[in-house]
Amino acid sequence: MDQLTVKRRVVIPVRAGDVTAEFISFNGDETGKEHIAISFDGTSEQKNEVPLVRLHSECLTGDVFGSGRCDCGEQLDEAIDRINEEGGYILYLRQEGRGIGLYAKLEAYALQDQGYDTYEANEMLHLPDDGRDFGIAARMLKALGVNKVRLLTNNPDKAAQLTENEIDVSELVPTAVHVNQHNRQYLEAKARRKQHTLKFD
Numbered sequence: 001m002d003q004l005t006v007k008r009r010v011v012i013p014v015r016a017g018d019v020t021a022e023f024i025s026f027n028g029d030e031t032g033k034e035h036i037a038i039s040f041d042g043t044s045e046q047k048n049e050v051p052l053v054r055l056h057s058e059c060l061t062g063d064v065f066g067s068g069r070c071d072c073g074e075q076l077d078e079a080i081d082r083i084n085e086e087g088g089y090i091l092y093l094r095q096e097g098r099g100i101g102l103y104a105k106l107e108a109y110a111l112q113d114q115g116y117d118t119y120e121a122n123e124m125l126h127l128p129d130d131g132r133d134f135g136i137a138a139r140m141l142k143a144l145g146v147n148k149v150r151l152l153t154n155n156p157d158k159a160a161q162l163t164e165n166e167i168d169v170s171e172l173v174p175t176a177v178h179v180n181q182h183n184r185q186y187l188e189a190k191a192r193r194k195q196h197t198l199k200f201d
Ligand SMILES: Nc1nc2c(ncn2[C@@H]2O[C@H](COP(=O)(O)OP(=O)(O)OP(=O)(O)O)[C@@H](O)[C@H]2O)c(=O)[nH]1
Pocket: 055, 056, 057, 058, 059, 060, 069, 070, 072, 075, 095, 096, 097, 098, 099, 100, 105, 108, 109, 112, 118, 122, 152, 153, 154, 155, 158, 175, 186, 190, 196
């Protein structure tokens, strides 16, 4: 697979101008998905020399509308807070619904409303329970000149896939568990079936 290269870097003030972020596009992704990297310089005096990195899979319902059915919106906010402080990157990956897309995720939600868990629902739709390939994230990191990361995640598969693609994950930094009455079953399924390291109260 061809190497990605950085196409354009544009500074965008986010959070009503409180945070400065650089949005970075790439050449060479044959899928045309338009994955984006967001770089933060880090405001802390004592910065770790290894960047803090979050692989964030797109979730329109959670990221934009603050859906209570998942934890994506809160995780994105947490990632912006921490990475803005410590310095690093959010890779905003266009992998809506763990790769099955938005319409299919809504179909999966309808099945979850009938009692199936988040993975069973995908399987009932004859779709992979998790269709994400994080190899693209490794290629984005290499294009940015990053070969070693501290990874902000509770999902062991993200670290494993980066390692397989020659990115050194020097530390796993857990994200907080953003549990509420609507997403508890969803988070419990991730811990039970995919070994996410989630500690509940
Ligand atoms: N198919 C499907 N996708 C979902 C569901 N709930 C959330 N998602 C998607 O799951 C993805 C969120 O996963 P992430 O937060 O990136 O990653 P994670 O695997 O939970 O791992 P962490 O790094 O620990 O957060 C987004 O693409 C969401 O759209 C669901 O019930 N079904």
